[in-house]
Amino acid sequence: MSAKKLDQINDHLTANIDKYVKELGNAVGIKSVSGDPQYRDETRRMVAEYGKNELERLGATVELRELGTEPGTNPPLQLPPVILAQLGNDPAKKTVCIYGHLDVQPAEKSDGWNTEPFVLTEIDGKMYGRGSTDDKGPVLAWFNVIEAYQKLNLDIPINIKFCFEGMEESGSVGLEELVMSEKDKFFKDVDFTCISDNYWLGQKTPCVTYGLRGISYFLVEVKCAKQDLHSGVHGGVVHEAMTDLCHIFNSLVSSDGSIKIDHMNDDVKPLTPEEEATYEPIDFDTEVYKQELGVTQLAHNSKAKVLQHRWRFPSLSIHGVEGAFYGAGAKTVIPHNVIGKFSIRLVPNMDPNKVLKLVQDYIAKVHAATGSPNTVSVTSIHGAPAWVGDFNDVNFTAGRNAVKRVFGREADLTREGGSIPITLTFEEATGKSVMLLPIGSSDDAAHSQNEKLNRSNFLNGMKVLAAYFEEIANLSKK
Numbered sequence: 031m032s033a034k035k036l037d038q039i040n041d042h043l044t045a046n047i048d049k050y051v052k053e054l055g056n057a058v059g060i061k062s063v064s065g066d067p068q069y070r071d072e073t074r075r076m077v078a079e080y081g082k083n084e085l086e087r088l089g090a091t092v093e094l095r096e097l098g099t100e101p102g103t104n105p106p107l108q109l110p111p112v113i114l115a116q117l118g119n120d121p122a123k124k125t126v127c128i129y130g131h132l133d134v135q136p137a138e139k140s141d142g143w144n145t146e147p148f149v150l151t152e153i154d155g156k157m158y159g160r161g162s163t164d165d166k167g168p169v170l171a172w173f174n175v176i177e178a179y180q181k182l183n184l185d186i187p188i189n190i191k192f193c194f195e196g197m198e199e200s201g202s203v204g205l206e207e208l209v210m211s212e213k214d215k216f217f218k219d220v221d222f223t224c225i226s227d228n229y230w231l232g233q234k235t236p237c238v239t240y241g242l243r244g245i246s247y248f249l250v251e252v253k254c255a256k257q258d259l260h261s262g263v264h265g266g267v268v269h270e271a272m273t274d275l276c277h278i279f280n281s282l283v284s285s286d287g288s289i290k291i292d293h294m295n296d297d298v299k300p301l302t303p304e305e306e307a308t309y310e311p312i313d314f315d316t317e318v319y320k321q322e323l324g325v326t327q328l329a330h331n332s333k334a335k336v337l338q339h340r341w342r343f344p345s346l347s348i349h350g351v352e353g354a355f356y357g358a359g360a361k362t363v364i365p366h367n368v369i370g371k372f373s374i375r376l377v378p379n380m381d382p383n384k385v386l387k388l389v390q391d392y393i394a395k396v397h398a399a400t401g402s403p404n405t406v407s408v409t410s411i412h413g414a415p416a417w418v419g420d421f422n423d424v425n426f427t428a429g430r431n432a433v434k435r436v437f438g439r440e441a442d443l444t445r446e447g448g449s450i451p452i453t454l455t456f457e458e459a460t461g462k463s464v465m466l467l468p469i470g471s472s473d474d475a476a477h478s479q480n481e482k483l484n485r486s487n488f489l490n491g492m493k494v495l496a497a498y499f500e501e502i503a504n505l506s507k508k
């Protein structure tokens with residue numbers, strides 16, 4: 031019965047793919063860069079107009095929830111609203127909560143893009159554009175599947191509650207409070223949550239994902255003088271802020287990736303033989319991975335070790351320095367105030383508050399040992415704990431069956447090194463299973479130059495999402 035229904039849907043999706051690609055182009059064209067105040071209006075428009083209109087077109091009841099202003103902004107910057115929407119309210123059906131984000135990372139052609147980042151451009155079946163895979167493509171995939179059911183006059187076999195935001199790339203500011211406050215209201219009757227906002231582990235094998243690392247993002251501010259100084263005039267007698275910051279940076283992590291901060295690994299769970307065995311069946315080739323990244327050597331040699339260090343061990347990355355000279359040419363300046371930025375990916379058991387304290391104590395110790403009189407302050411701008419779900423839940427059975435229906439093969443069970451801050455909150459607020467069901471490929475280059483989504487992944491991804499609806503509906507009959 032549902033096999034015939036899915037054939038019909040798949041045919042419809044295939045027949046309309048050009049239309050969906052065009053629509054993805056419209057979404058990519060909106061510069062919803064949440065992290066850049068200059069684009070905050072566009073981010074708001076992406077959620078409050080584009081997202082809302084699309085959901086209303088599909089017949090959903092849509093509410094926009096305002097979150098006020100972004101803490102720490104001066105002048106105060108209004109946050110984009112969150113969409114809470116509902117489609118279907120049949121007590122005989124299961125209710126699935128779908129989360130996605132409509133904001134994107136920054137992108138400029140001058141960063142090294144081959145095409146305009148906010149103009150979706152298809153070359154050889156690859157659709158290049160900021161947000162194509164992270165996360166506008168997957169969000170539109172949900173819309174297209176629902177539209178397909180409706181155009182074909184087919185019954186959507188589940189109730190859907192949508193939660194879409196516009197601040198995910200900036201730490202999902204304000205969303206946790208909203209979700210928790212709606213725990214016994216909007217989210218009350220949710221049976222399962224599904225998020226499509228990650229990627230396959232490789233380019234060929236689809237997967238369902240049961241874990242994410244968390245993240246704590248840090249600012250280290252060093253001040254040395256009241257304004258920038260001429261290095262020829264004052265160099266040699268001033269304790270320089272950049273020198274102190276470089277010393278701190280250098281003390282954080284070794285070249286092989288091991289974190290040097292005291293006690294940072296104390297809470298990391300030891301590997302058990304059972305866990306060790308889960309890496310073996312996964313389709314992952316370290317040579318292909320190296321090629322995708324364009325690196326000659328990795329910090330770990332075996333497949334299992336590489337995956338473990340991406341998924342279940344913490345990592346520390348240094349991102350940049352505000353206030354330092356970075357333009358072309360030579361500027362002989364001593365910057366007087368610099369802000370170093372780094373983050374630590376957290377794994378289960380690591381508490382963001384405890385991590386902040388360890389980082390602050392360690393940096394204070396390292397800096398004190400230099401004897402520099404400069405002031406150093408360490409703050410955290412966002413923190414999200416790691417999430418690991420139970421892949422034995424029937425939500426995962428539905429996801430895996432859906433993949434099997436479309437690809438005729440088993441999905442790999444993966445975790446991810448990236449973070450989606452709200453994931454754990456959904457699990458806590460609903461008390462039900464959360465699953466990640468990615469549609470993009472490992473080489474999509476989210477956050478990077480030339481981000482893309484393959485046309486084939488977009489189409490097959492939509493087929494998987496439709497099959498997931500049917501699989502969830504089948505569960506209720508058991």
Ligand code: BES
Pocket residue numbers: 164165198199200201202227228229245412414446447448449450451476
């Ligand atoms: N889509 C990603 C999450 C992701 C990344 C999943 C890599 C799997 C692998 C999401 O949009 C993202 O980039 N999140 C940020 C969150 C942060 C700003 C709090 C991240 O991981 O850096």
Ligand code: ZN
Pocket residue numbers: 135164199476477
């Ligand atoms: Zn992202």
